[in-house]
Amino acid sequence: MTRIPILSGSSVQAIDVPDGTRTLSAPPPLDPIGDVAAAVRDALHFPLEGPSLDEVAERRGRVTIVVEPPVLPLPGVPDDPRRDAVAAVVDDLRRLGVPSERQTILAAGGLGRRAGRRELEALLRPDRARAFHGEVVVHDCEDEALVPVGDTSAGPLRVARALVETDLVVLVTAAETVLHGGPAALLGACGAETARLATRGESLLEPSRSEGWRLARETLAALGARVPVIGVSLVLDHPRPTGRWRGWPHDPGTRRRLARSHLRRVHNGTPTGVRRRLLQHLGRELEVVGVQAGPPATAHAEALLRGVAVRSATLSSPVETLVIPVPWKSATVPRDAVHPLAATAIGLGIAARLWRNHPPLVEGGAVVLVHSFRTAFARPSTRPHRVVYDTLRAGGPAALVEAEREVAADPVALAEYRSGRAPHPLLPFAEWDAGAATRARAGRVIVGGCRDAAAARTLGFIPSHNIDTALDMARGVTGGDTMAVLVAPPYPPLVVGG
Numbered sequence: 001m002t003r004i005p006i007l008s009g010s011s012v013q014a015i016d017v018p019d020g021t022r023t024l025s026a027p028p029p030l031d032p033i034g035d036v037a038a039a040v041r042d043a044l045h046f047p048l049e050g051p052s053l054d055e056v057a058e059r060r061g062r063v064t065i066v067v068e069p070p071v072l073p074l075p076g077v078p079d080d081p082r083r084d085a086v087a088a089v090v091d092d093l094r095r096l097g098v099p100s101e102r103q104t105i106l107a108a109g110g111l112g113r114r115a116g117r118r119e120l121e122a123l124l125r126p127d128r129a130r131a132f133h134g135e136v137v138v139h140d141c142e143d144e145a146l147v148p149v150g151d152t153s154a155g156p157l158r159v160a161r162a163l164v165e166t167d168l169v170v171l172v173t174a175a176e177t178v179l180h181g182g183p184a185a186l187l188g189a190c191g192a193e194t195a196r197l198a199t200r201g202e203s204l205l206e207p208s209r210s211e212g213w214r215l216a217r218e219t220l221a222a223l224g225a226r227v228p229v230i231g232v233s234l235v236l237d238h239p240r241p242t243g244r245w246r247g248w249p250h251d252p253g254t255r256r257r258l259a260r261s262h263l264r265r266v267h268n269g270t271p272t273g274v275r276r277r278l279l280q281h282l283g284r285e286l287e288v289v290g291v292q293a294g295p296p297a298t299a300h301a302e303a304l305l306r307g308v309a310v311r312s313a314t315l316s317s318p319v320e321t322l323v324i325p326v327p328w329k330s331a332t333v334p335r336d337a338v339h340p341l342a343a344t345a346i347g348l349g350i351a352a353r354l355w356r357n358h359p360p361l362v363e364g365g366a367v368v369l370v371h372s373f374r375t376a377f378a379r380p381s382t383r384p385h386r387v388v389y390d391t392l393r394a395g396g397p398a399a400l401v402e403a404e405r406e407v408a409a410d411p412v413a414l415a416e417y418r419s420g421r422a423p424h425p426l427l428p429f430a431e432w433d434a435g436a437a438t439r440a441r442a443g444r445v446i447v448g449g450c451r452d453a454a455a456a457r458t459l460g461f462i463p464s465h466n467i468d469t470a471l472d473m474a475r476g477v478t479g480g481d482t483m484a485v486l487v488a489p490p491y492p493p494l495v496v497g498g
Helices: 036-045 082-095 117-121 126-131 211-224 252-259 262-269 272-280 296-311 340-347 383-395 397-407 411-418 427-434 436-441 453-458 467-478
Strands: 002-008 011-017 022-024 063-067 103-107 135-138 147-152 155-159 168-174 229-236 288-294 313-315 319-325 361-370 444-448 462-464 483-486 494-496
Touching (some): 002 252, 002 319, 002 361, 011 252, 011 262, 011 467, 011 483, 036 082, 036 229, 036 288, 082 103, 082 126, 082 229, 082 288, 147 211, 155 211, 211 229, 211 296, 229 296, 288 296, 319 467, 340 361, 340 383, 340 427, 361 436, 361 467, 383 397, 383 411, 383 427, 383 453, 397 427, 427 436, 444 467, 467 483
Parallel strands (some): 022 483, 063 103, 103 135, 168 229, 313 494, 319 361, 319 483, 361 444, 444 462
Antiparallel strands (some): 147 155, 229 288
8 A cells, every 4th residue: 555645625635545556746947037027028929920019019009908707826935037028029019119007917807806906906916016017907797898899609709898899919828727717718808608618528638629729729810800809828837846845746755754743744734724724825936938929829729738748647547536726716806715616626626627638537436535625615705606505405506507697697796797796696506617627427436534515415426434444445436446546735747658
């Protein structure tokens, strides 16, 4: 047996797995780019294809810079290098004769909670923010002033006015998945009816298996017919702890020390709130290892391929049991505590879909989500998630369609979204759909370390109070011995098979 430390919410658990179990973790750190701003400028001047920024930026014209909430990688870091890339674009536009007064930064948050002052202040470093005199716009997908720009396969397309009333659109994103960065950033600046459909698909790394990528390409084409669009896509390394636990999770020695550390037991014995604060303030660094620019779809696809090539873990073939630990923070920004629906969105909607070539789980295999599943829906920020949870408990998945129709027209829920107190009421429905492909593939989803059995059963999962028991249950369900454990977060891309 091999002992492996994993995160379960804010606890650090050590589990015993059979010899031969694959441990999938982020590879060792890469050599970072020393000057991110210079790399961004060079990429914009020498794009992969198409015109450079010098050729499309009109002197004294208007420019809209589109940015996304830093959803991935998970967990985030306080010093995110994406703001250096935004500052580099602002400076380069100024050099080309576009003063910051004629620049607009559009925070394209889609169905997520609208950015507040704290999130907007993080878009640029404090000294750069003081020097920026342009407008900062937070997208509202329920805004009556959204502009129709055409049709997609999902229906009429409406986008933020800042994307149309401009002379140039620049996307500044990180190439994390086909739905995080690149053309998908435009989906975060569309109407709710378009953003709702973006999460569907089997894989987050295979464009051909993602409905969201197809929809993003159609949105880009519709907008590109009206205004020039150029993109900058960053290749980010994984977030790395600093200090005592430097080397997690790629270093086997660090994993062994953590598995037998007395500090781990002390940490697990502290109150939940204290554990979350300790983990949140644990030093982490995030570096840029590549920059691509050009047409947004081209730059993003190339950056994503490079990111998968250098940051991935490999799996020779799909396994019968896939163990996915869920961290203490949600994948939405601002990051709330993780309730059962948020844990499902992270484990089944993100981690289990970060694959190329083949799914990591065999048909009918078992997924073990490692999380307490405590039902804590804080109000009002998680009120929409409570609606989905109560609907599943009362009527099951079949009742979700009618519930979605009702909540989409709820004036109270929409008012809370527009005021920034809660996400859009359609967000939890989109997150639930994101895990549909994984739920359909898995024969069973078992919640290891579950402290709320009713919550697990409400979502259609099997609760197990003990993690080791959950692993035994998974082997009994599948009848096989092949197992892989994601030693995460951060979650590495998985290259499965050839």
